[in-house]
Amino acid sequence: DTAVSQTPKYLVTQMGNDKSIKCEQNLGHDTMYWYKQDSKKFLKIMFSYNNKELIINETVPNRFSPKSPDKAHLNLHINSLELGDSAVYFCASSQRAGLSYNEQFFGPGTRLTVL
Amino acid sequence: SQQGEEDPQALSIQEGENATMNCSYKTSINNLQWYRQNSGRGLVHLILIRSNEREKHSGRLRVTLDTSKKSSSLLITASRAADTASYFCATDGGTGGFKTIFGAGTRLFVKA
Numbered sequence: 422d423t424a425v426s427q428t429p430k431y432l433v434t435q436m437g438n439d440k441s442i443k444c445e446q447n448l449g450h451d452t453m454y455w456y457k458q459d460s461k462k463f464l465k466i467m468f469s470y471n472n473k474e475l476i477i478n479e480t481v482p483n484r485f486s487p488k489s490p491d492k493a494h495l496n497l498h499i500n501s502l503e504l505g506d507s508a509v510y511f512c513a514s515s516q517r518a519g520l521s522y523n524e525q526f527f528g529p530g531t532r533l534t535v536l
Numbered sequence: 537s538q539q540g541e542e543d544p545q546a547l548s549i550q551e552g553e554n555a556t557m558n559c560s561y562k563t564s565i566n567n568l569q570w571y572r573q574n575s576g577r578g579l580v581h582l583i584l585i586r587s588n589e590r591e592k593h594s595g596r597l598r599v600t601l602d603t604s605k606k607s608s609s610l611l612i613t614a615s616r617a618a619d620t621a622s623y624f625c626a627t628d629g630g631t632g633g634f635k636t637i638f639g640a641g642t643r644l645f646v647k648a
Contacts, residue, residue, distance in 0.1 A: 462573075462643075463641075464624065464638040466636065466637070476634065477634070477635060511578055513579075518635075519633050520633050523567075523628065523633035523636065524581045526581070527578030527579045527580070530577070
């Protein structure tokens with residue numbers, strides 16, 4: 422069984438379009454995250470939700486809007502896509518933010534290419 | 537700025553050799569973790585070491601932590617071709633587990 426799943430795996434789109442990436446975890450975790458990994462493999466946190474509430478928002482442009490309909494799902498909607506948004510986006514989950522042992526489980530990633 | 541910095545950025549060794557990767561960080565921490573990322577995949581947690589621990593082992597992995605130098609090392613003994621991956625250190629930046637800040641990673645290539 423897949424613990425953290427993301428769809429789609431690949432996304433190719435034109436500049437200016439709006440797109441969404443979906444994430445689901447079946448681990449019963451309270452906390453979910455979105456990360457962006459650039460071409461140099463640098464992994465940067467974008468958002469974190471704990472039990473459907475936003476707890477981390479790392480100065481990400483307003484064009485990025487996360488939505489957590491329930492604690493098992495965290496979707497990422499991106500408006501007016503720009504070339505610089507091209508990257509691999511990873512969803513992750515952990516048992517609960519604030520625990521001293523906060524191991525994160527990652528999804529397989531969504532490779533977004535903006536043309 | 538980025539919390540964790542790994543070195544070397546890339547490492548190429550022969551199967552059977554040991555691989556050592558280092559990580560330095562800037563602020564106080566409650567714990568430090570190491571993750572592995574195979575090409576085209578998500579990260580996988582390897583090991584966590586708490587700030588009051590100095591060394592930890594898990595199978596062929598050995599992690600050390602020196603909080604006075606704000607540094608950690610990951611040693612993989614008797615490396616295998618399957619160990620080829622990128623390895624990242626991650627800290628909580630002293631946030632008590634609310635945030636995980638990743639370094640830029642070390643790319644390890646193990647030649648068969």
